[in-house]
Amino acid sequence: GAVVSQHPSRVICKSGTSVKIECRSLDFQATTMFWYRQFPKQSLMLMATSNEGSKATYEQGVEKDKFLINHASLTLSTLTVTSAHPEDSSFYICSARELAGVYEQYFGPGTRLTVT
Amino acid sequence: QKEVEQNSGPLSVPEGAIASLNCTYSDRGSQSFFWYRQYSGKSPELIMFIYSNGDKEDGRFTAQLNKASQYVSLLIRDSQPSDSATYLCAVFPQYNNNDMRFGAGTRLTVKP
Secondary structure, three states: OOOEEEEOOEEEEOOOOOEEEEEEEOOOOEEEEEEEEEOOOOOOEEEEEEEOOOOOEEOOOOOOOOEEEEEEEOOEEEEEEOOOOHHHOEEEEEEEEEOOOOOOEEEOOOEEEEEO | OOOEEEOOOOEEEEOOOOEEEEEEEOOOOOOEEEEEEEOOOOOOEEEEEEOOOEEEEEOOEEEEEEOOOOEEEEEEOOOOHHHOEEEEEEEEOOOOOOOOEEOOOEEEEEEO
16 A cells, blocks of 8 residues: 655654644655544544645634644645644644545554643 | 444454444445554554445455445454454545545454
């Protein structure tokens, strides 16, 4: 299957700082990338959908000014958590859909963010 | 009604048995259905996808789709302890072919 990487895998930051998470499709081009958040023992929650070269579409309740998403190329999307607070601590997972594929989505390994 | 519903479990089966995981969805026009496996602390891994009514087999896994009943299932034959994980059902609803909708997942435990 297609490979999606995320960096960093784990990050600890202080409250009020910003954190950038990178998501890359390594062996395919991704027209669409998705960002999810998952709290312990809960299901995936879609935060936003981004298409290369255009603005991200955010799910209801997700602050676009707090969670900045950039999808600058067909292989890279970034999520920046601005002015992070302890309640932003979560497991952030990106997913990418292959350009030539139908609907299969492949997930990155996730980034565990802890805000102290 | 949730868009994608799964029994949260836990579902416990003995090693070597068949594990049956079920999922129902609300959008009758949905066309694409996926099963992901998620180990604790890890991200989901795609196991299978199915588009047509009937069964689709891949190794020890069989996905079954019944669009009339809006039901999709995953059978795991010869279950192994390494199959212990949360299994997520995902559907592309007809009204929005861009966003996959996930069920809450069923936690499976295979006991040696």
